[in-house]
Amino acid sequence: MTSDAAHRPAAPAARHATLITVAPTGAEADKAAVPALPVTLDELVATAKECQAAGAAVIHVHIRDDQARPTLDPRRLTDTVQALREGTDLIVQLSTGGAVTDSLERRLAVLDAAPDACSLTCGTVNFGDGVFMNSWPFIRELYARTQQLGVVPEFELFDLGHVSTLHRLLGDLGAPAGGHVHCDLVMGVPGGMPGDAATLVAAVAALPAGATWAATGIGRTSVPVMFAALAAGGHLRVGMEDTTSFARSRPVTGNAELVERAATLAELAQRPPMPPADARTMLGVPGLGGAGHS
Ligand code: KMH
Ligand code: ZN
Numbered sequence: 001m002t003s004d005a006a007h008r009p010a011a012p013a014a015r016h017a018t019l020i021t022v023a024p025t026g027a028e029a030d031k032a033a034v035p036a037l038p039v040t041l042d043e044l045v046a047t048a049k050e051c052q053a054a055g056a057a058v059i060h061v062h063i064r065d066d067q068a069r070p071t072l073d074p075r076r077l078t079d080t081v082q083a084l085r086e087g088t089d090l091i092v093q094l095s096t097g098g099a100v101t102d103s104l105e106r107r108l109a110v111l112d113a114a115p116d117a118c119s120l121t122c123g124t125v126n127f128g129d130g131v132f133m134n135s136w137p138f139i140r141e142l143y144a145r146t147q148q149l150g151v152v153p154e155f156e157l158f159d160l161g162h163v164s165t166l167h168r169l170l171g172d173l174g175a176p177a178g179g180h181v182h183c184d185l186v187m188g189v190p191g192g193m194p195g196d197a198a199t200l201v202a203a204v205a206a207l208p209a210g211a212t213w214a215a216t217g218i219g220r221t222s223v224p225v226m227f228a229a230l231a232a233g234g235h236l237r238v239g240m241e242d243t244t245s246f247a248r249s250r251p252v253t254g255n256a257e258l259v260e261r262a263a264t265l266a267e268l269a270q271r272p273p274m275p276p277a278d279a280r281t282m283l284g285v286p287g288l289g290g291a292g293h294s
Contacts, residue, residue: 007175009210010282017274018266019235019282021058021184021214022051024255026241027070027099028128034244036254039064041080045087050256051239055263055273058091058283059084060119060154062098062241070099072106077113089276091285093117093154096142100130104138111142111149116285118146119184120153122162122169126191132158136165143169143176152178152285157185158192160199163206170208178284181211184237185229188221195221197228204232212282216242226262230269238262 024038024047031039038047041063048059063080065071077094084092094115096107111118120142121134146153153176155166170181185203188195193203195217207213214235217225222243226236238258246252246261263273280287 007170007181007208007210008179008284010180010212015233016271017278018230018262018269018271019058019212019214019274019279020056020259020262020266021060021093021216021235021237021239022048022056022255022259023060023062023216023237023239023241024048024051025062025064026239027062027095027097029240029244031064031068034240034251036252037068037240037244038255039068041076041083044080045083047255048084048088048090050254051259052088052090052276054256054259055266056090056259057274057276057279058093058117059088060093060095060237060239060241061115062095070102072098072102072110074109074112077110081113081115091116091276091279091283093119095119097121097132097156100127100132104133107138108142108145111145111151114149115151117152117154117283119156120146121156121158122165123157123159125158125162125189128190139165139169140173143173146177147173150177152176152182152283155181155183157183157203158189160193160203160206163203167208176284180282180284181208182283183207183211183213185213185215185225185234186218186242187215187225188218195225197224197231200225200228200234201232204234218242219245226265230265230271235274236262236266
């Protein structure tokens with residue numbers, strides 16, 4: 001299936017640098033089991049600053065409540081966007097996926113916090129023992145809202161069928177806010193596409209023409225997916241949302257070390273980390289004038 005929605009291809013410079021997204025928290029890891037997980041606003045901002053210094057340009061954000069449980073509380077989301085803008089130059093991408101237990105209304109309302117960007121998953125997927133629900137009407141409604149509000153979506157693709165749905169979405173509703181299509185292949189979720197090079201190449205071949213893409217491998221697929229993505233000319237997402245082990249029997253000590261490793265590999269691939277300002281240009285995210293943006 002193809003889509004011919006006109007959208008802006010990435011500038012050539014995008015091929016010479018690596019966009020690194022950090023996903024520091026997620027909705028699944030348990031703070032009690034993973035003490036290094038950033039769950040408070042202070043912890044999140046501190047992590048964000050470290051990750052920016054290490055080479056990240058985008059932060060994919062899930063937040064927690066006072067008991068460190070995942071939440072989509074509107075006030076907390078707004079405060080989080082503001083604090084990250086004040087403290088960093090990172091593109092603030094709020095998760096609209098939340099946790100598998102979140103209601104669709106709450107997930108749609110995430111956009112009211114006015115982030116720069118948001119995740120937008122293009123289909124339902126088994127997610128461990130749960131089901132991550134993304135029906136076609138929900139995907140359409142969420143996408144239309146991103147267009148109305150000018151929030152730049154990142155299309156999250158957990159399976160090859162999600163790529164077909166992305167084509168359908170662009171064909172029906174046109175180009176995204178910002179004018180450019182950027183995707184994230186989320187690989188190795190139990191229930192989704194496997195995290196290996198052959199699957200990555202197949203998924204990339206099916207993407208809309210001119211789209212840019214990153215990949216992230218869940219758990220032990222993290223490192224092989226990183227190598228495969230760099231070899232295929234893609235960008236990277238890393239973070240404790242996706243893996244809490246740095247290596248076999250070696251827990252992650254903090255998100256910054258995952259970003260540092262990604263940045264090192266990107267340098268070796270001769271595509272060094274992309275600064276946040278260049279990432280804004282590539283993705284079509286407007287610049288901001290806050291304290292973190294001086
Ligand atoms: N926590 C997963 C159920 C997203 O952020 O948009 C969904 C997820 C995707 O993490
Ligand atoms: Zn997420």
